[in-house]
Amino acid sequence: MALVKRFTQFVDPPNEGNITQVPESVPTLGTPKIETRGMSFFYGTKQALYDINLQIQSRAVTALIGPSGCGKSTYLRSLNRMNDIIEGTRVTGEVLLDGADIYNRDVDVVSLRKRVGMVFQKSTPFPKSIFDNIAFGPRIAGQTNKSELQVIVERSLKQAALWNEVKDRLKESAMALSGGQQQRLCIARALATNPEVLLMDEPASALDPASTARIEDLIFELKQNYTIVIVTHNMQQAARISEMTAFFCVGRLVEIGQTKQLFTNPTQKETEDYITGRFG
Amino acid sequence: MSGSQNKISVPNDGSTRPNGAASLRRRFSWMHVREQAIHFILFCCALLSVLTTVSIIYVLITESVVAFPPNTAFFQVVSLHEFFTETRWTPQYAEEQQHFGILPLVTGTFLITGISAIIGLPVGLLIAIYLSEYASPNARKWVKPVLEILAGIPTVVYGFFAIRFLTPMLIVPIFENWLGMTVFGKNALAGGIVVGLMIIPMVASLSEDVMRSVPNSLRESGYALGSTKFDVSSRIVVPAALSGIFASFLLALSRSIGETMAVTIASAGFAKLTLNPLAQIQTMTSYIVDVMTGEVVSGSTVEKSLYAVALVLFMITMVMNLISQWVLSRYREVYQ
Structure with a gap:
């Protein structure tokens, strides 16, 4: 009972007043946006993920939790093939985006990454102006029309709740923004390519509580239009913002379920140990 | 003493334990002398x-500027105005026909530098991009030593290569057989090309260093978009x-400006105000070689002109090095 009490207070977002239109219902289990079937991952000969079967629902937030080194970041980065950059990595099994295997030989990685955007733990503004940062994705996709770019930049910054703070200094360097602003800039930059899925690798772990709250509000807004997968070390955060939570441990998917249920009534002993802080 | 082995050993007799103030007092020791000596030797090396x-x-x-009487300095004989505006440099002529206008030497120098820049800077930068972004660790293991060999070839060999192979x-x-232009046996183009080859390793390795220091997180963000x-x-x-x-470019160009042997062999002849790369030219450095290896009367204006030319050369390369150091130090601030 104590366990239930402890986690229901996390599940109810404390800042509910700020958030408009919180969809209360957990999305129905329709066709998943992303699905991995029997997926394993190798760094050279070292296996990092074992037989992951996981469905990620469209227009919802799926949180990946687990102790350090459990493979949750590796899993996230395999969803847009970011691990391809690292030499000697290998994937077996299937990773399906809208039913099509993204590791298929004829898949173009560049267009895959335009559909599946990513935000990293450390904010990484390019040493360019704010405008050029946001316009980067559309530009490499071939957009050169100045007024089109202006529309995209404004829309993306508004979506990332950064527009009002930077609208008068779009030509200034993005490096001059604060940490929280830089991270929202990176979210806006990822949104500018108009992705369907947004992968977030501990997007708020380097931020102060106020900036973290802003990012969480933002995720609440964004999930109405995007499928979001977020890796987080912060279980309260997972409980606050996600519909579904998946618990990883030593390269295996231990449990996935509706967030409220996973935190209040986990089916696996390992999950319970982890979320009650007995381990990890 | 043997009985106290089980206990934590605390020296409890005050006589053997030095009291606080006394133990900190400076005393003569050989270690101290040695430290002072090392400090002094290192200082002397820096002072050198x-x-x-x-x-x-x-x-x-x-x-060149001011001399102790009865000596006269170069600029006390030749006015600054003539030095910088006269277009003839003819120290080898008899006294009344001598002219000391440095412009032909400056244009000769910059002709060589310009040709070397057209060749060396882009190729060096592309090699740097290849090494930093495209090359596999294996390829890098092969290309880098080859670049170092290129950097280690004596400049006289480059000069020989230019006049014996490049030109003929x-x-x-x-240019002569196909385009019908006149090509001199010694020409600026041959010298410029080999100096360009010479600065490639420098541009490539310095640029590669700064490119590799760009954080990987920026690359990942780029790929994710x-x-x-x-x-x-x-x-x-x-x-x-x-x-x-940019800083690596400036350093490479200041090397081009100062390059002597290859240019002297491949390009240097008569000082003439020209921008024709197929003509022979005289650079500041090769003029100095020319005079030093010929017969020059000690104390003559010709001999003094060496110092004036050397001073101009020194100031040009010094300014370029200072600018590149300033640019590099600003760059370091961005990522640290």
Whole structure:
């Protein structure tokens, strides 16, 4: 009972007043946006993920939790093939985006990454102006029309709740923004390519509580239009913002379920140990 | 003493334990002397380089700007106005026909530098991009030592290569036989090309260093936005490393300006105000070689002109080195 009490207070977002239109219902289990079937991952000969079967629902937030080194970041980065950059990595099994295997030989990685955007733990503004940062994705996709770019930049910054703070200094360097602003800039930059899925690798772990709250509000807004997968070390955060939570441990998917249920009534002993802080 | 082995050993008799103030007092020790001696030797080594620089500047200035009477300095014989505006440099003529206008030497020098820049800077930068962004660790293991070999070839060999191979086998067939232009046996183009080859390793390795220091997180962000490798190289890495690349360019150009032996062999002849790369030219450095290896009357204006030319050369390269150091130090601030 104590366990239930402890986690229901996390599940109810404390800042509910700020958030408009919180969809209360957990999305129905329709066709998943992303699905991995029997997926394993190798760094050279070292296996990092074992037989992951996981469905990620469209227009919802799926949180990946687990102790350090459990493979949750590796899993996230395999969803847009970011691990391809690292030499000697290998994937077996299937990773399906809208039913099509993204590791298929004829898949173009560049267009895959335009559909599946990513935000990293450390904010990484390019040493360019704010405008050029946001316009980067559309530009490499071939957009050169100045007024089109202006529309995209404004829309993306508004979506990332950064527009009002930077609208008068779009030509200034993005490096001059604060940490929280830089991270929202990176979210806006990822949104500018108009992705369907947004992968977030501990997007708020380097931020102060106020900036973290802003990012969480933002995720609440964004999930109405995007499928979001977020890796987080912060279980309260997972409980606050996600519909579904998946618990990883030593390269295996231990449990996935509706967030409220996973935190209040986990089916696996390992999950319970982890979320009650007995381990990890 | 043996009985106290089980206990934590605390020296409890006050006589053997030095009291606080006394133990901190400075006393004579050989270790201290040795430290002082090492400090002094290291200081002398540093002083040596400073003294060398200062004495070179001193000599250049006393011989060219102000001299102790009864000696006269170069600029006390030739006016600054003539030196910088006269278009003839004819120290080899008899006294009344002598002219000391440095412009032909400056244009000769910059002709060589310009040709070497056209060849060396882009090739060096492209090699740097290849090494930093495209090359596999294996390929890098092969290319880097080859670059170092290129950097280690004596400049006299480059000069020989230019006059014996480049000019007769490449420049003459193309420009004289094919395009019908006049090519001199010694020409600026051959010298410029080999100096360009010479600065490639320098540009490549300095630029590669700054490009590799661009954080990987920036590259990953680029890839996550759907960039190709070329997008990441040209739109993220090169712009982020731009000031470092610029500094490496300046250092390489100051090397081109100061390059002597290859240019003397391949290009240098008569000082003439020209921008024709197929003509023979005279650079500041090769003029100095020319006079030093010929017969020059001690104390003559010709001899003094060496110092004036050397002073101009020194100031040009010094300014370029200072600018590149300033640019590099600004670059370091961005990522640290």
